[in-house]
Amino acid sequence: MISVLYLLAFLDRVNVSNAVLFNLKQDLNLTGDQYNTALVVFFIPYVLFEIPSNVLMKRFTPHVWLPLSMLVFGVITVLQGFAQNFPGIVATRFFLGLAEAGFFPGCCYMLSMWYTRGEAQKRYSFFFSSTTLAGGFGGLLASAIGKLDGVKGYHGWRWIFILEGLLTVVVAVLAFFVLPDFPEEAAWLAEDEKGYLKARLYEDVGNSRSGEALTFSGVLTVLKDPKILFGPLMYLGAIVPAYSYTYFSPTIVQTFGHSVIRTQLLSVPPWACTFVVTMLVAALSDYTRRRFVFIALGLAVALVGYVILLVVHDNNRLQYGALYVVPVGVFSAMPIILCWFETNLGSHHRRAVGSAAQIGFGNIGGIVAAYSFLPKDSPRFVPGYSIDVAFLALAFVSSAGYYLAVRAENARRDRTAGENPTVQALTAEERENLGDLDPDYRYFT
Numbered sequence: 001m002i003s004v005l006y007l008l009a010f011l012d013r014v015n016v017s018n019a020v021l022f023n024l025k026q027d028l029n030l031t032g033d034q035y036n037t038a039l040v041v042f043f044i045p046y047v048l049f050e051i052p053s054n055v056l057m058k059r060f061t062p063h064v065w066l067p068l069s070m071l072v073f074g075v076i077t078v079l080q081g082f083a084q085n086f087p088g089i090v091a092t093r094f095f096l097g098l099a100e101a102g103f104f105p106g107c108c109y110m111l112s113m114w115y116t117r118g119e120a121q122k123r124y125s126f127f128f129s130s131t132t133l134a135g136g137f138g139g140l141l142a143s144a145i146g147k148l149d150g151v152k153g154y155h156g157w158r159w160i161f162i163l164e165g166l167l168t169v170v171v172a173v174l175a176f177f178v179l180p181d182f183p184e185e186a187a188w189l190a191e192d193e194k195g196y197l198k199a200r201l202y203e204d205v206g207n208s209r210s211g212e213a214l215t216f217s218g219v220l221t222v223l224k225d226p227k228i229l230f231g232p233l234m235y236l237g238a239i240v241p242a243y244s245y246t247y248f249s250p251t252i253v254q255t256f257g258h259s260v261i262r263t264q265l266l267s268v269p270p271w272a273c274t275f276v277v278t279m280l281v282a283a284l285s286d287y288t289r290r291r292f293v294f295i296a297l298g299l300a301v302a303l304v305g306y307v308i309l310l311v312v313h314d315n316n317r318l319q320y321g322a323l324y325v326v327p328v329g330v331f332s333a334m335p336i337i338l339c340w341f342e343t344n345l346g347s348h349h350r351r352a353v354g355s356a357a358q359i360g361f362g363n364i365g366g367i368v369a370a371y372s373f374l375p376k377d378s379p380r381f382v383p384g385y386s387i388d389v390a391f392l393a394l395a396f397v398s399s400a401g402y403y404l405a406v407r408a409e410n411a412r413r414d415r416t417a418g419e420n421p422t423v424q425a426l427t428a429e430e431r432e433n434l435g436d437l438d439p440d441y442r443y444f445t
Contacts, residue, residue: 001179002107005070007130008168009103011138012077012096013042015160017247018142021260022149022156028085032375038089039247039370043363045098050360051219053102054109054352062110063179066103070172073099077165081158105359108338112351113182116200117343117444118289121336125282128335129275132327135246136271143264222353225437227409230402231341231354234295235362237395238334241302241388243369245326248384252309252323255379256316266320274327281332291340291444292403295333296396302329303392310385330392337399344406344443346436365391406443413439 016024016039025035057065076096083089107127115123142160149156183189183197222228249270254263285294305325312318338358345354368391372384417439436443 001175002066002110003127003130004171005066005175005179006104006107006127007134007137008164008171009070009073009100010131010134011141011164012073012168013100014134014246015077015138015142015164016080016093017250018138018264019157019160021250021254021263022142022146022160024155024157027155027157028083028089030086030089033371034086036370036374038086038093040367041090042093042097042100043366043370045094046101046366047360047363049098049101050105050363051353051356054105054356055219057102057106057109061181061185062106063176063181066106066110066179067172067175069099069103069106070175071169073103074165074168074172077168078162079165081154081161081165102356105356108342108359109352109355110182112339112342112345112355113201114197115343119286120343121286121291121339122279122282124339125278125332125335128338129278129331131242131246132271132274132278132331135249135327136268136275139250139264139267139271143261146261146264219353222350223357227402227405228354228357230398230405231337231358232361233398234337234341234395234402235334235358236365237391237393237398238299238330238337239362239365240369240372240391241306241326242330242334243366244372244384244388245323245330247369248373248381249323249327251373251378252381253320256320270324270327273324274331277328278332278335282335285336289444291336292399295336295340295399298329298333298336299392299396299399300329302326302333303389305329306385306388306392310382310389313380333395337395340444341402344436346438346441350436403445407445410442410445413442 020035024030030038053065053069060068073096076092076099080089080092080096083092108124111123111127112120141164142156145159145163146156148154148159151159154162181187183201184194189197250263250267253266254260258266281294281298285291302325305322305328308322308325309319312322338355341358342351342355345351368387372387373381374383377383
């Protein structure tokens with residue numbers, strides 16, 4: 001269910017990349033880099049309000065908070081279709097970012113509390129692949145909705161926002177009645193089923209501490225863990241090339257000389273290919289119980305694609321082929337980055353704060369991506385491709401750093417098992433509450 005919800009959330013976020021091909025700039029009199037600025041303002045509230053939103057979701061429960069957020073950003077998407085000028089589109093993009101702020105980290109947080117680490121990657125990747133489905137679905141929808149161009153005096157870009165926003169509103173209302181909460185709060189589970197799920201998760205990561213309130217001091221305690229720093233950096237490094245592709249691939253395809261409708265249709269196949277590869281990689285990652293090697297492989301594949309786009313400017317077929325390679329690499333690595341980091345954290349508190357910190361800080365990359373592909377750099381976009389290559393390197397270095405850190409911690413715990421008198425003096429309940437800080441806990445690598 002949350003995969004469907006996130007598909008629509010991501011579609012509402014990025015459908016502007018399809019809408020811009022249907023006279024959006026001309027109708028709103030956007031000049032220079034004003035379109036890029038409209039993309040950027042989304043990320044300001046999106047980054048700032050992710051941790052507070054996860055705290056609120058824990059208080060209001062997922063089946064209330066997530067559909068409510070979705071209802072609001074669906075309405076705002078509809079309102080985008082009625083923008084008349086640059087201030088209008090900037091205002092709606094700002095409030096769209098505010099409404100969506102907690103949706104993605106909230107979904108990730110909820111997923112992490114239902115599945116053990118050994119079975120989570122397939123679920124994370126299927127959920128995250130909503131982005132790839134949204135990319136393909138968005139292109140198909142835009143090519144169809146674009147044919148409404150001129151109906152009621154509206155250009156096609158307005159209909160894209162209006163109709164896709166209305167779809168989101170309808171699904172949000174339905175989600176309130178069918179979306180589950182955390183296992184210990186799910187009304188449709190019997191008590192013995194809740195106990196079974198809690199026991200499985202306890203065996204994997206320790207006590208979830210679901211009944212404890214998350215306070216500001218608790219948030220700071222989690223953020224003081226040095227390993228927490230790697231998660232945001234990994235995600236930041238991956239999200240810049242990911243958003244660059246998502247927002248600007250239709251524009252890049254159009255520089256090959258295609259019509260607007262053909263451009264929309266040509267943007268669909270790379271997303272379909274990406275979905276298949278992402279799920280295969282996720283299955284292998286769960287089967288081998290390894291994360292870093294598959295992240296490194298995905299980042300390397302994406303790097304090849306961006307290097308081709310950076311150096312080749314006279315072969316449209318090769319360039320279009322690179323537009324398959326880029327998403328296959330980066331979008332297969334990103335859900336593993338998320339799952340690896342978040343499910344390695346134990347307890348509701350550490351996962352709520354860790355997931356929001358990773359996604360909130362990482363989404364600063366959306367600001368970088370939005371200003372990386374400026375009209376003056378078309379059609380070669382050398383600065384944009386260069387920035388993407390640099391951030392892929394950051395993703396690899398930070399992922400390698402996290403891998404070495406958790407592997408070293410596992411080795412240290414193996415060496416000192418049973419030797420720490422302070423730990424041995426703790427009660428069973430105190431050790432349960434440590435989560436991944438318990439010396440008996442071993443991190444996935």
